[in-house]
Amino acid sequence: MGEFTTFECGACGYRAEHVRWGAGQLDPRVRFLPAVCHHCQKIVEVELTGRDILIEEFTCPDCGHAVLFFEKGDSYKCPRCRAPGLGIAQAGYW
Ligand SMILES: [Zn+2]
Ligand SMILES: [Zn+2]
Known part of the structure; x- marks a missing residue:
């Protein structure tokens, strides 16, 4: 079961909400993980469905x-x- 996760920084007030983490409740093949994009300086959710985290490279959905x-x-x-x-x-x- 996947969770919606909220990240919050007490130092600068940065906040990321509704970041999907884990495998889907309805379709466990659908997977998302939170990741850090240092280019955007934010937390993004990356879809892992049908992909291999060990061998593939993953990119920011916003900036690539x-x-x-x-x-x-x-x-x-x-x-x-x-x-x-x-x-x-x-x-x-x-
Ligand atoms: Zn911060
Ligand atoms: Zn980015």
Whole structure:
């Protein structure tokens, strides 16, 4: 089951809402992961459906630059100001 995730930085006020994380409730083949685009300095959701995270390169849906995926268990840094301790909350399922 996929979660909608909210990311919030207490240092600069950066906020990303409704970022899909995981596999779809209705169709588990549909997968999304949050990633950081350093070009846009923001968190974007990247669709992984039918793709291999280990061998493929993934790009920002907005600007086309390569992105870095979030991994559960990382200590999250704000994509805008790089402050550690980015707050993460779940806001429902998709
Ligand atoms: Zn920040
Ligand atoms: Zn971008």
